[in-house]
Structure formats: C-alpha cells, structure tokens
Amino acid sequence: GAHNIFFLTIMFLSCIAIRFNLCLSSVPSSLRALPFGGHFNFDQVSLGHAARDFGNRYQYHPMAVLHPESVSDIADTIKHIWLMGSSSHLTVAARGHGHSLHGQAQTHGGVVINMESLKVPEMHVHVGNSPYVDVSGGELWINILHETLRHGMTPRSWTDYLHLTVGGTLSNAGVSGQAFRHGPQISNVQQLEIVTGTGEVVNCSAEHNGELFHSVLGGLGQFGIITRARIVLEPAPTMVKWIRVLYSDFTAFTRDQERLISTKNAFDYIEGFVIINRTGLLNNWRLSFNPQDPVQASHFKSDGRTLFCLELAKYFNFEQIDIVNQEVEEHLSYLSYIPSTLFSTEVTYVDFLDRVHVSEVKLRSKGLWDVPHPWLNLLIPKSKIHKFAEVVFGNILTETSNGPVLIYPVNKSKWDNRTSVVIPEEDILYLVAFLTSAVPSSNGTDGLEHILSQNKRILEYCERAQLGAKQYLPHYNTQEEWRAHFGPQWETFLQRKSVYDPLHILAPGHRIFQKAI
Numbered sequence: 185g186a187h188n189i190f191f192l193t194i195m196f197l198s199c200i201a202i203r204f205n206l207c208l209s210s211v212p213s214s215l216r217a218l219p220f221g222g223h224f225n226f227d228q229v230s231l232g233h234a235a236r237d238f239g240n241r242y243q244y245h246p247m248a249v250l251h252p253e254s255v256s257d258i259a260d261t262i263k264h265i266w267l268m269g270s271s272s273h274l275t276v277a278a279r280g281h282g283h284s285l286h287g288q289a290q291t292h293g294g295v296v297i298n299m300e301s302l303k304v305p306e307m308h309v310h311v312g313n314s315p316y317v318d319v320s321g322g323e324l325w326i327n328i329l330h331e332t333l334r335h336g337m338t339p340r341s342w343t344d345y346l347h348l349t350v351g352g353t354l355s356n357a358g359v360s361g362q363a364f365r366h367g368p369q370i371s372n373v374q375q376l377e378i379v380t381g382t383g384e385v386v387n388c389s390a391e392h393n394g395e396l397f398h399s400v401l402g403g404l405g406q407f408g409i410i411t412r413a414r415i416v417l418e419p420a421p422t423m424v425k426w427i428r429v430l431y432s433d434f435t436a437f438t439r440d441q442e443r444l445i446s447t448k449n450a451f452d453y454i455e456g457f458v459i460i461n462r463t464g465l466l467n468n469w470r471l472s473f474n475p476q477d478p479v480q481a482s483h484f485k486s487d488g489r490t491l492f493c494l495e496l497a498k499y500f501n502f503e504q505i506d507i508v509n510q511e512v513e514e515h516l517s518y519l520s521y522i523p524s525t526l527f528s529t530e531v532t533y534v535d536f537l538d539r540v541h542v543s544e545v546k547l548r549s550k551g552l553w554d555v556p557h558p559w560l561n562l563l564i565p566k567s568k569i570h571k572f573a574e575v576v577f578g579n580i581l582t583e584t585s586n587g588p589v590l591i592y593p594v595n596k597s598k599w600d601n602r603t604s605v606v607i608p609e610e611d612i613l614y615l616v617a618f619l620t621s622a623v624p625s626s627n628g629t630d631g632l633e634h635i636l637s638q639n640k641r642i643l644e645y646c647e648r649a650q651l652g653a654k655q656y657l658p659h660y661n662t663q664e665e666w667r668a669h670f671g672p673q674w675e676t677f678l679q680r681k682s683v684y685d686p687l688h689i690l691a692p693g694h695r696i697f698q699k700a701i
C-alpha cells in the first residue's frame with residue numbers, strides 16, 4: 185500500500201511538473217525537443233503552403249508543420265499538446281492533399297500534420313478470398329490504384345478525382361459513380377489505426393473498438409487522425425466502355441437513373457450532369473467520344489436548352505468486348521434519352537478513373553486551377569429532387585459555364601448509419617454538386633460574389649421549402665448551424681467528441697468546436 189501511494193504521488197507530481205514546464209517553455213522549442221524520426225518546419229514558405237487549400241478562400245497560418253516519419257511522431261505531438269491542457273491554445277490539423285474547400289485542414293497558430301509524409305505502413309496488397317490493401321492515412325488514391333493494379337486488384341469505390349488522400353476522403357465519405365452499388369468509400373474500409381485527441385494509438389474495426397471506428401468514418405477529422413486504413417479490393421478490369429446520352433426531360437432522366445441504380449449488373453458507374461445555356465458542347469465531346477449516329481448527332485443543337493446528361497460506364501476485359509457490347513445495347517434499349525445523342529468511347533481503366541487529372545493538367549497550364557472554388561455539394565432526398573430541379577435549374581442557375589453541375593442518385597442502403605456522416609432520411613438520395621470556379625474575366629471580376637450569392641439562394645431555397653437536404657463536405661460558421669446540420673445525430677457527435685478529443689484539439693478548421701483556453 186505505502187509503495188503504491190508513493191508511486192502515485194510521484195506520478196502526480198511529475199504530471200504537474202510536465203504541464204508546468206510546457207507552459208513556461210516556448211512552444212516551438214518544446215516541440216522541437218521531442219525525439220522524432222520526422223521533422224518540423226517553422227519557415228514562412230512551409231507555413232504559407234499549409235495555409236492554402238483547393239477552395240482558395242480561407243488562409244490560416246499554422247505555427248509549425250510536422251512531417252511525420254512514424255505514427256509515434258503524430259502520437260507524441262498530440263500527447264504533448266494534450267498534456268499542456270487548456271493552458272495552451274494549440275490545435276492540430278491533419279492535412280491530406282489540402283483539397284478542402286473552406287480551410288478544413290488548416291489551424292490558426294497550431295500544428296499542421298502533413299499526412300503525405302507518413303509513408304508507413306508500406307502498401308501491402310493481400311490477395312485471397314477477401315482481398316484488401318493496407319495503406320497509410322496519407323496515401324493518395326492514385327498511388328493505391330497503381331499499386332493494387334500490379335496485383336490485378338482495385339478498390340471498388342472511388343471519388344471522381346484521385347489526387348486526394350485516404351484520410352481526407354474517409355473523413356467525409358468519398359462518393360462517386362460506383363457508390364450506388366458499393367456505397368461510399370467509408371463503406372469499403374475494414375480496419376483503421378487512429379491517433380486520438382489524447383495521443384493514444386488505437387486499432388479499430390466494426391467489431392473491435394467499433395465506436396471509434398464508426399465515429400471517425402465521415403467524422404470530419406474530429407475524433408482522431410487516420411494513420412492506417414484497410415481498404416476492400418476486387419479483381420480489376422482493364423477497360424471501360426464510357427457512355428453519354430442526353431435528355432431534355434428531367435423526369436425521364438431521373439426515372440432512367442433510378443432504374444439503372446436498382447438494376448443488378450447493368451453498369452459499374454452511374455453519374456449525370458446538367459447543361460444550362462451552353463453552346464458547342466457536343467463539339468467538345470467529339471474529341472474523345474464517338475457519336476453512334478454521326479449524321480443525326482451533327483444536326484443536334486444544344487443551344488440554349490437545359491439538358492441532362494446521363495453518364496455511364498461498364499468495366500470489361502478485352503476478350504469480353506462482344507458480350508459487353510451486347511449487354512450495354514440491351515440496357516440502353518430501355519432508356520428514354522434523345523436517340524441522336526448517344527456518344528461512347530473505350531478507355532483503359534486507369535484513364536477512366538484518373539479522368540479529372542487530365543482536366544487538372546489543362547487548367548493548370550492556363551493558370552485556372554489555383555482560382556477560388558466556391559463549391560456547394562448537397563444530398564437531396566429523391567422525393568424532393570423534382571421540386572429542387574424546377575427551382576434551382578429553372579430559376580436560380582442561369583448557366584453552367586462556371587463549372588460542372590453533377591447530379592446522380594445513390595442507394596442509402598449502402599451507407600452505414602453508425603458512421604458520423606449526415607445524410608437525408610430516404611432510400612434514394614441525389615448528390616448534386618455545383619463544382620464552380622471563380623475564373624478571372626476580362627472585366628476584372630472573377631464572378632466569386634455572383635457564385636456565392638447563387639449558392640446562398642440555393643441553400644435558402646432548400647431551407648424554405650423544407651427539402652430535408654443535407655450539405656455534403658459541409659461548411660458552417662457557427663455551432664448553431666452545425667447543430668442543425670447534425671439534427672438528431674448531434675448528441676452522439678458531442679458524446680463521441682468528449683471521449684476521443686475532450687480538449688477539442690483536432691480539426692479546428694471546421695469550426696464545430698472551439699478549444700477552451
């Protein structure tokens with residue numbers, strides 16, 4: 185007994201001493217002193233880089249940028265800040281590829297962890313009955329694609345753009361044209377390794393530490409830093425048949441989309457987009473897509489009309505081409521698109537998945553990639569999508585020349601309601617993504633204010649008409665708004681935060697919680 189009391193007293197005193205020391209010492213040097221394999225950067229160039237993101241509208245400079253070499257570099261940093269308690273203002277933001285839109289991977293005066301520096305574990309593809317790959321939380325999806333293909337395997341669920349990190353997309357959901365069948369990326373993960381807001385390293389899965397596992401998926405980085413993920417794989421195809429058809433009738437368009445997402449094995453990817461007041465669109469497609477009926481297609485005039493483009497893909501291997509063509513023809517025969525507007529092409533699987541990167545290279549060369557991106561992403565319940573389309577595509581949006589407007593349905597049954605992500609209550613949800621760029625124009629404006637006011641009108645309409653819409657990649661400024669976003673899930677979210685990040689150290693860029701000082 186006496187021995188134990190002595191031991192506890194020493195522990196207690198040393199904890200106080202550590203806290204006291206940390207408060208007194210200047211923070212960068214106390215961090216610098218940690219025994220790291222990785223390193224910190226404190227220079228203005230590094231801090232400036234960590235203060236930027238794809239949205240290009242928010243810029244908060246951190247105090248330091250950590251380039252971790254191991255998970256313990258991350259755990260030690262967070263534990264160090266945790267031990268300082270509320271005497272320190274320091275917060276920590278994991279930064280994946282910095283493709284957030286509203287400063288979500290930034291921290292004002294805190295520590296940014298550059299997750300791409302974390303190269304452990306080395307990617308390990310496990311081929312067998314239930315194939316998977318273990319990857320670092322800072323790994324880019326494009327690298328995972330290339331590595332798994334070397335083993336004839338591939339992840340099943342993607343985002344439209346692959347130069348994003350595993351930790352970044354799993355913190356949101358990760359949605360693309362495969363989600364109707366496989367669910368979002370957060371439905372295709374088996375295990376995670378997490379560093380929590382108290383600096384503990386925890387392995388978790390649905391069965392083991394399930395509460396942490398589900399909290400982190402779609403958890404906006406609030407509960408821990410994803411340092412490793414086990415991603416489900418399937419055998420990879422080599423080729424993709426990629427198809428576009430047009431509709432002028434929104435009802436026919438959504439009817440066909442909904443039919444396709446519930447038809448087994450029809451297509452492997454289903455998306456769609458809206459075309460408002462655009463000319464010459466088909467001429468652009470002709471560069472890469474072939475019209476099935478060139479003569480009729482050449483008479484088709486898109487000018488001025490609002491059109492809806494259904495985009496489909498079917499995966500195949502070379503030897504299956506004849507069967508695939510037959511199957512595709514059969515599935516297309518049930519659809520009600522404008523007959524002269526069937527365009528298709530065949531590309532490699534990698535070229536299909538990495539398609540947005542081609543646009544990135546083009547836009548970069550014209551200096552149009554690093555412009556502000558006031559994106560708005562919404563999930564709309566199926567029963568309200570017609571009302572939404574009538575008002576938004578009919579009245580609010582007058583053109584789609586600022587960037588694509590995607591619209592496609594997903595099956596809610598493929599989403600796990602134990603995760604943190606917030607989605608509307610209905611079996612089928614439409615993702616509507618306004619992917620706008622504020623491009624400088626000759627008259628000196630970049631259209632940013634115009635796009636922002638359009639976004640505001642769309643959000644106000646959703647609110648007023650009580651559509652039950654939810655923002656995807658949500659962005660709010662006050663806790664009140666966050667509370668409304670989470671609705672009945674708010675209490676769970678708060679509870680999870682109090683367990684895994686009680687001092688509100690992690691992911692301050694979302695402005696959901698404020699560190700109490």
Ligand code: FAD
Nearest residue numbers: 280281282283284321343344345349351352358359405410
């Ligand atoms: P960052 O912007 O660096 O971080 C995002 C958030 O996650 C931050 O809060 C950060 O703190 C946190 N975070 C980062 N890494 C970790 C980690 N390891 N552990 C815990 N938290 C972490 N999304 C889709 O779902 N579908 C799409 O098709 C799609 N297409 C896109 C196309 C483009 C061109 C762009 C720019 C974005 C697209 N997105 C899409 C959105 C994208 O998924 C998110 O912006 C994502 O957050 C970006 O990943 P990132 O690695 O750049 O993360």
